[in-house]
Amino acid sequence: MPIQQSEALILRSFNVGEQDKIVVFFSRDKGVLRGVAKGARKFDNRFGSSLEPMSLVQIFYYEKERRELVTISNCDLVESFFEIQEDLKVNFTLSYFTELVEEFFPSGAKEDILFRLLLAVLKAIKNKGDLIFLTAYFETWVLKINGLLPNFAQCKKCHKNITDFAWLSPKKDGVYCHQCAIYKKEKISAKANSFLQWIKKNPPLHKRNLPFSSSEIGELRKILEEIIIFNLEREPKTLRYL
Numbered sequence: 001m002p003i004q005q006s007e008a009l010i011l012r013s014f015n016v017g018e019q020d021k022i023v024v025f026f027s028r029d030k031g032v033l034r035g036v037a038k039g040a041r042k043f044d045n046r047f048g049s050s051l052e053p054m055s056l057v058q059i060f061y062y063e064k065e066r067r068e069l070v071t072i073s074n075c076d077l078v079e080s081f082f083e084i085q086e087d088l089k090v091n092f093t094l095s096y097f098t099e100l101v102e103e104f105f106p107s108g109a110k111e112d113i114l115f116r117l118l119l120a121v122l123k124a125i126k127n128k129g130d131l132i133f134l135t136a137y138f139e140t141w142v143l144k145i146n147g148l149l150p151n152f153a154q155c156k157k158c159h160k161n162i163t164d165f166a167w168l169s170p171k172k173d174g175v176y177c178h179q180c181a182i183y184k185k186e187k188i189s190a191k192a193n194s195f196l197q198w199i200k201k202n203p204p205l206h207k208r209n210l211p212f213s214s215s216e217i218g219e220l221r222k223i224l225e226e227i228i229i230f231n232l233e234r235e236p237k238t239l240r241y242l
């Protein structure tokens with residue numbers, strides 16, 4: 001079997017047997033993969049701290065036919081995001097990101113935009129970026145890459161441009177203006193829409209002075225999470241801790 005190598009972010013790992021670990025990793029070339037790291041629990045093993053969650057690594061592995069798990073032969077640490085996870089809020093937020101990646105991008109496909117997104121957000125968190133904002137940023141892009149981000153700028157029925165506020169459609173796939181809406185539960189302000197447009201055009205910020213207020217970010221996150229829950233048909237397990 002030829003050895004494969006890829007840049008990857010470690011998503012999570014769990015113990016198996018006496019000495020091994022199963023590692024879920026997000027490879028730049030092939031998306032989410034699961035592999036066994038033999039001997040990873042032994043003292044002084046060859047993996048060191050490279051298998052910690054969110055480590056950016058160069059990973060070497062073999063794929064076996066008809067096997068779901070690859071075999072990880074080596075893993076070199078490129079950049080660690082271990083220290084930022086001492087903060088419990090960061091820790092929970094990154095678990096949420098992991099769940100979104102695993103749920104929305106189950107396996108086997110290259111997702112370069114998502115890979116660059118996750119890495120950029122991790123670096124922004126490391127540089128003390130605003131966690132609530134960066135969560136909204138990540139959620140927006142996860143939905144956009146999946147084609148699930150509705151157009152908040154135009155009414156689905158009369159196609160009028162939304163200038164003040166609109167209502168999210170029951171299927172969470174668009175908005176209705178106040179005249180056309182029958183279901184008036186989730187209100188979206190024009191400000192939330194301009195925030196979305198801003199996210200689509202700008203990299204994640206490292207600084208704390210954001211162009212939007214925390215209540216505006218909170219409003220947008222509520223809407224984004226409604227759309228996520230609708231599409232997953234359940235609430236992400238890790239969301240309740242945020």
Ligand SMILES: [Zn+2]
Nearest residue numbers: 155158177180
């Ligand atoms: Zn309308």
